Amino acid sequence: MPRHIVIIGAGILGSALAYRLQSAACQVTVLDAGAGSATDASFGWINASFYLSEDHFHFRHAGLAAYTDLAAQLTLPLRQLGCLNWEYTGAEFDAYEAGLQALGYPTERIDQERFSQLEPHIGTPPEQSLLFATEAVAEPSELRAALLAAAQSAGARVIRGVRVTDIENGVHTTAGFIAADEVVVAAGTGAPALLRGLDVSLPMLKRPAYIIETAPLPPMLAHVLAGPHGEVRQKPDGRMIAPTSVAHQADGRSELDQTAEEAAAATLARLQPMFPARDLAWTTATLAHRPVPGDGLPVIGRVAPNVYVTVMHSGLTLAAITANLAAAEILDGPSNTTSSMLAPFRPERFAGR
Numbered sequence: 224m225p226r227h228i229v230i231i232g233a234g235i236l237g238s239a240l241a242y243r244l245q246s247a248a249c250q251v252t253v254l255d256a257g258a259g260s261a262t263d264a265s266f267g268w269i270n271a272s273f274y275l276s277e278d279h280f281h282f283r284h285a286g287l288a289a290y291t292d293l294a295a296q297l298t299l300p301l302r303q304l305g306c307l308n309w310e311y312t313g314a315e316f317d318a319y320e321a322g323l324q325a326l327g328y329p330t331e332r333i334d335q336e337r338f339s340q341l342e343p344h345i346g347t348p349p350e351q352s353l354l355f356a357t358e359a360v361a362e363p364s365e366l367r368a369a370l371l372a373a374a375q376s377a378g379a380r381v382i383r384g385v386r387v388t389d390i391e392n393g394v395h396t397t398a399g400f401i402a403a404d405e406v407v408v409a410a411g412t413g414a415p416a417l418l419r420g421l422d423v424s425l426p427m428l429k430r431p432a433y434i435i436e437t438a439p440l441p442p443m444l445a446h447v448l449a450g451p452h453g454e455v456r457q458k459p460d461g462r463m464i465a466p467t468s469v470a471h472q473a474d475g476r477s478e479l480d481q482t483a484e485e486a487a488a489a490t491l492a493r494l495q496p497m498f499p500a501r502d503l504a505w506t507t508a509t510l511a512h513r514p515v516p517g518d519g520l521p522v523i524g525r526v527a528p529n530v531y532v533t534v535m536h537s538g539l540t541l542a543a544i545t546a547n548l549a550a551a552e553i554l555d556g557p558s559n560t561t562s563s564m565l566a567p568f569r570p571e572r573f574a575g576r
């Protein structure tokens with residue numbers, strides 16, 4: 224009999240893990256309450272140019288490579304657009320560049336003329352920016368769906384509309400009990416409530432965010448842009464997508480002080496001067512909650528002999544590498560926590576908090 228693994232959550236983490244574990248001859252069942260997924264609201268930028276520590280950088284950097292491997296196996300909605308970044312100026316710009324180069328990250332300094340060649344539609348090219356050519360974007364809900372479909376093609380089952388209420392030798396749900404040899408909690412902001420029942424503490428930060436999309440526009444943006452205006456990219460359907468907070472990855476606010484309409488209008492006011500040839504109009508604003516553990520870093524590992532957890536912000540960037548490393552530990556059995564790359568991100572650091 225193959226090991227039966229129940230994964231709670233069909234976001235990007237649950238879907239990537241389902242593909243890895245089902246491909247390794249386990250029987251996977253994915254449960255999702257349909258409570259709302261951070262994945263579907265994500266900006267979809269896969270990068271290591273934002274990081275909180277050296278370990279975090281190396282994990283994120285490995286995340287980019289893991290997607291290259293995954294894309295060689297499956298047809299995925301991923302594009303290696305690269306990012307042009309001018310969030311910093313002066314000495315801060317130099318320090319940011321030097322820090323990334325010291326860590327071995329490929330960066331290239333871009334002057335105003337070269338920027339205009341790379342992005343001819345931008346009306347206000349910065350004097351200098353950094354090109355991170357290896358960075359990529361995903362269309363998040365399509366990537367999640369593609370991974371889940373690949374898992375299902377290999378034999379995984381998906382049960383939707385059912386909420387897990389308790390974990391004990393399997394899962395108790397709003398539609399009855401399902402036995403499992405192993406349970407993986409990939410439930411994003413829903414994880415702490417599930418772990419509480421196991422007496423496991425997982426403090427999370429409250430990190431709400433709006434993200435907006437514009438009406439479709441002709442092709443006019445080739446890279447992810449990250450500058451003083453915030454972050455923006457153009458989707459394959461022509462829509463611009465942008466988080467409404469500037470430097471959204473580091474956004475530390477626990478409350479939003481604007482309505483969705485105010486935040487969308489302010490974001491367009493910042494972006495509009497960059498696109499002088501077109502009037503930008505927003506069509507969708509989404510409020511979502513980022514699953515950010517208490518110290519900002521990922522939480523990955525066992526919390527009980529047969530319960531494994533994966534909760535993190537930047538889950539789009541980290542899903543492929545997390546799935547590779549977590550699946551290896553899960554497949555090796557209850558006592559395995561061997562990945563040195565995961566050592567800084569173990570759930571035990573919150574024990575007793």
Ligand SMILES: Cc1cc2nc3c(=O)[nH]c(=O)nc-3n(C[C@H](O)[C@H](O)[C@H](O)COP(=O)(O)OP(=O)(O)OC[C@H]3O[C@@H](n4cnc5c(N)ncnc54)[C@H](O)[C@@H]3O)c2cc1C
Binds near residue numbers: 260
């Ligand atoms: C505005 C915004 C922009 C972002 N931009 C980026 C970016 O550019 N790059 C990047 O790398 N990351 C980004 N992120 C972060 C990224 O989206 C998340 O880290 C990632 O999507 C988390 O995925 P997940 O699978 O862990 O959780 P989710 O996608 O939230 O999925 C969890 C699932 O679990 C289900 N669930 C919860 N509780 C239960 C339960 N009790 N029973 C059954 N099901 C349950 C929910 O219904 C949900 O579908 C962004 C996030 C936001 C909000």
